[in-house]
Amino acid sequence: MGVNGNGARRVTIEGLWQRFGKQEALAGIDLDVGRGVFGLLGPNGAGKTTLLRTLATTIEPTEGALRLLGFDPHNPRERRELRRHLGYLPQALGFYPNFTVFEFVEYFALLKEMPVDSVRPAVASAIERVGLGEQATKKLKTLSGGMLRRVGIAQAIVNDPDLLLLDEPTAGLDPEQRVSFRAMLREHGSHAIVIVSTHLIEDVAAACNDVGLLEAGKLVFRGTPAELIDRGGGDDAGDSPLERGYTRVLQEARA
């Protein structure tokens, strides 16, 4: 799958601001992300979803420069090409209740303008990868919340995207599904850029090779999970070393 010129395998953000009225959702984010799984952590309202929506090109930045897979999303032609290489799972993904699993994933594969001959095998493959083969012909209204989340993941990966954006993907998944999902993340991150927003520290520990921590619209930490662990101390709040590092960084950012 081709991408665009220099920096083709990178996400580069410079001075990104997002303001909604008087509220600053993102306040001057600078970030450069390459191939691998990047975990986006932060408390509620920190700006994780806004950042992912901006990268998914569903909202335009108030200020700042973006370069995604070498494409400039401000340019309509480049934005369209970028979107062909994009996989996105929104935090709150609605479903068409009368669509089957296959029809739903196929619909978005077609909207991504995948080559028409490759759509159906790719859809079948994506459905198998999220473990929904037995539900492929079932209507979405008959599925559980966890299954619907997996349908959302299937549509995100159906085009084997070079940039995969997942907002709270493990919400609603049971422990076994989370384990297999993390394996899928690692596998996809071996050849693409995966940015995953999560509240679950264990997801980051298990699947991410790079971590960013957002607080009040600012990126207050960037490093590996091991570096985040090193920031924590024995007296910090948290049940795991990573949680203690997370808590310490947040406390320092708020001080």
Added chain:
Amino acid sequence: MNTAPHPDDPKHIASCLICQANARQEAGELGINLYRVWSGIAADVWSPEVGRLESWSRKLLRSPGLARALVTTPSLFLSWIGASAFVVLIGIIATRSSGTPWAHILAPIVAAAGIAYAYGPAIDPAFELSRSMAISDRMILIVRALAVFGLNTAFGMVASLLASAATGLTLSWLAPMTAVAALALAVASITQSPAIGVTVAIAVWSVVVLISQASTGDAGSAIGAALVPVYLVATICCAAIVLYVTSGRQEKRTTWG
């Protein structure tokens, strides 16, 4: 163990573990990529046939994605088309019995409702996801709105023919229908609510009809030639509003297009 013969049929293979195991064994010996084979079989078994309408749409639009978006338009579902046809039929009967062109007075309302409910965040549960697709939400909106408008124009033509004994054959209803449909779409786009779009369009059209009735004594003068320039200006203004709202220039929170 099931000893019955196993047909060489994709549907059977998809549900039969024995056949799948046999296929795996045979494929391993032949060096075949089983996952690819299975994906192909599964795709054949799981995927519904592409309908005739969608096939035509693919050829016409030269885009399988747009064609699928078109055939899944809520206001082009059979139930909606049936309801629209019923309203037009009532209008035709009323026209033939009263001489007042009720079919043409009702036509803008039917078209406005169809277009307002063609696409948008209130209609599409996965609208946020749709906005990140290569085929833009604006393109989907345009294609769906044109298709719904075309269907309603066809309804209007039929109504015109069937009611011609009472009103004479006329096309003057097309201008107000276009204007009212454009108004519904513009308001629905601004408010992101098709219900508000339809309500405003019906309210404005009702006022126009009532004023026409009061000033000329004939409600049918609302679809007369005298008002056509007004409807054309209104249509252009509403179309400009729709294009502006869906372009992303209105405010930073709206879509990139």
